[in-house]
Amino acid sequence: MGLTFDTALASGALRLLRLHPLRTSLPGFQQLLLREIARTNAQVVILDSMTGLALMHDIREVVAATFSTATMLQELGVTVLLTNEQEDLSSFRLSNQSLVFLCDTILYLRYFERHHPDQRVTMGRAIGVLKKRLSNFEPCLRQIEATRNGLVIGQQMRAIGTVLQGMPTLRDGGPQA
Numbered sequence: 001m002g003l004t005f006d007t008a009l010a011s012g013a014l015r016l017l018r019l020h021p022l023r024t025s026l027p028g029f030q031q032l033l034l035r036e037i038a039r040t041n042a043q044v045v046i047l048d049s050m051t052g053l054a055l056m057h058d059i060r061e062v063v064a065a066t067f068s069t070a071t072m073l074q075e076l077g078v079t080v081l082l083t084n085e086q087e088d089l090s091s092f093r094l095s096n097q098s099l100v101f102l103c104d105t106i107l108y109l110r111y112f113e114r115h116h117p118d119q120r121v122t123m124g125r126a127i128g129v130l131k132k133r134l135s136n137f138e139p140c141l142r143q144i145e146a147t148r149n150g151l152v153i154g155q156q157m158r159a160i161g162t163v164l165q166g167m168p169t170l171r172d173g174g175p176q177a
Helices: 005-011 026-040 051-056 059-075
Strands: 044-047 079-082 105-115 121-132 142-147 150-156
Touching (some): 026 059, 044 059
Antiparallel strands (some): 105 121, 142 150
16 A cells, blocks of 8 residues: 555554443444544444454344444445454354354455474464455465565465364475465
C-alpha cells in the first residue's frame, strides 16, 4: 500500500479504535463503528478480534451482532475483515465464535517448524486459502514474511508436512518458499 504503519496513522489513512470489552455493549459497539465509518468514509474495517466481546457476552449475541454489523457494512460498500486468533498452535480450528458462515473468503496463517540439516529447528509462517465463495482457489501453503517493505508471499511450499492436524513441518528441511 506504500505506507508504513506510523505514516498511515499520522496521515489519517489508518485509524485505530480500541474498545474495552468490559465497558462496551454490543449495540454501543455497532453505533460507534457506524458513526466512525460515516465520519471518515472508511472503505475497509478490520474487526480484530471478537474474542474480547465473546468473553463478556453470550456467544449467540456476539455472533448475531457481528452478523448484523457485517451485513450493514457490506450494504454500505465497506469491506469487512474479521480476525480470529487461536490459543492452541498444535490444532487447527477455524473459529471459536462460529463466524465462518459470514466469510466469503477464509485465509489462514500457520506457524510451521523448519528442520535444518544441521539439526537446528526454526519457526516460519505460512498462509493459505481455505474458502473462497463463488470461485476456485489454490489449495497450497505459501511462506509469508513481514518485512520493512511489506508482506512477502513466497512460492508454493512443496515439502510441508501436516497442516490441518497439528503443527506443520517442512520435511527434510525442504525447499523454502
